Amino acid sequence: MLKVKNLTKKFGELEAVSNVSFEVKERECLGIIGPNGAGKTTLFNVISGFMKPTSGRVEFLGMNITGKKPHELVRLGLTRTFQIIRVFKNMTVLENFLAITEREEEFIKEMGLWGKRDYLAKDLPQGDLRRLNIGMGLATNPKMLLLDEPFSGLSPKEGAELGAVIKRLKEKGMTMIIIEHKLKELFDHVERVLVLNYGRLLCEGAPEEVVNDAKVVEAYLGVGYEGA
Numbered sequence: 001m002l003k004v005k006n007l008t009k010k011f012g013e014l015e016a017v018s019n020v021s022f023e024v025k026e027r028e029c030l031g032i033i034g035p036n037g038a039g040k041t042t043l044f045n046v047i048s049g050f051m052k053p054t055s056g057r058v059e060f061l062g063m064n065i066t067g068k069k070p071h072e073l074v075r076l077g078l079t080r081t082f083q084i085i086r087v088f089k090n091m092t093v094l095e096n097f098l099a100i101t102e103r104e105e106e107f108i109k110e111m112g113l114w115g116k117r118d119y120l121a122k123d124l125p126q127g128d129l130r131r132l133n134i135g136m137g138l139a140t141n142p143k144m145l146l147l148d149e150p151f152s153g154l155s156p157k158e159g160a161e162l163g164a165v166i167k168r169l170k171e172k173g174m175t176m177i178i179i180e181h182k183l184k185e186l187f188d189h190v191e192r193v194l195v196l197n198y199g200r201l202l203c204e205g206a207p208e209e210v211v212n213d214a215k216v217v218e219a220y221l222g223v224g225y226e227g228a
């Protein structure tokens with residue numbers, strides 16, 4: 001479904017993403033982990049059209065999408081959410097959805113927000129806000145969803161609620177890539193994990209394989225298993 005080939009993104013001398021190649025199959029849920037500054041968000045920025053790559057190629061559904069703009073990619077079915085939440089803060093949950101879809105009830109219920117549909121987004125706790133953000137991404141009818149640290153800043157209870165949402169999306173056949181530092185939460189959902197370090201693909205494999213990989217343990221040394 002997605003093919004990333006020899007992708008490189010430089011910021012001046014810094015290679016934030018360095019010759020990264022991987023593929024994602026339909027219905028797969030792929031995890032991306034790696035220390036702070038490893039290039040994970042930059043990789044999403046390039047794949048989702050928010051930044052142009054320095055070199056390399058991205059294919060989605062057999063099309064070359066390298067350098068296409070975010071709104072063009074959303075139209076093709078490739079949608080991402082941000083590490084920093086982007087919603088209309090002074091609008092209610094309902095108004096946020098009404099601004100982008102006619103199927104607002106379906107999406108609000110799917111995110112478990114129906115009881116809070118009249119709350120202003122700015123008054124929502126972090127967990128609800130995160131699901132609002134993901135729901136708004138879903139309202140674009142994506143074929144593939146890119147989630148950047150969806151579990152960050154959530155309490156265990158909020159994390160469990162989000163986990164249930166992700167599980168339902170998987171059951172419905174959504175293809176996803178999830179960047180996450182919270183490995184325990186991530187590993188509940190992904191079959192395969194990529195590890196980035198200094199922009200490079202350090203290793204790739206099943207969750208239990210990568211956490212026992214000596215290269216990965218070394219990259220995370222001082223950060224700890226749970227990440228930052």
Ligand SMILES: Nc1ncnc2c1ncn2[C@@H]1O[C@H](COP(=O)(O)OP(=O)(O)OP(=O)(O)O)[C@@H](O)[C@H]1O
Nearest residue numbers: 011014016034035036037038039040041042043083
């Ligand atoms: N717009 C930019 N201009 C210059 N340098 C940038 C830019 N965006 C990111 N970088 C640098 O590129 C590197 C990778 O950053 P990136 O945000 O992709 O890392 P990350 O893996 O997402 O980290 P984190 O886990 O902290 O979110 C870092 O050294 C960062 O400082």
Ligand SMILES: [Mg+2]
Nearest residue numbers: 040041042083
């Ligand atoms: Mg990041």
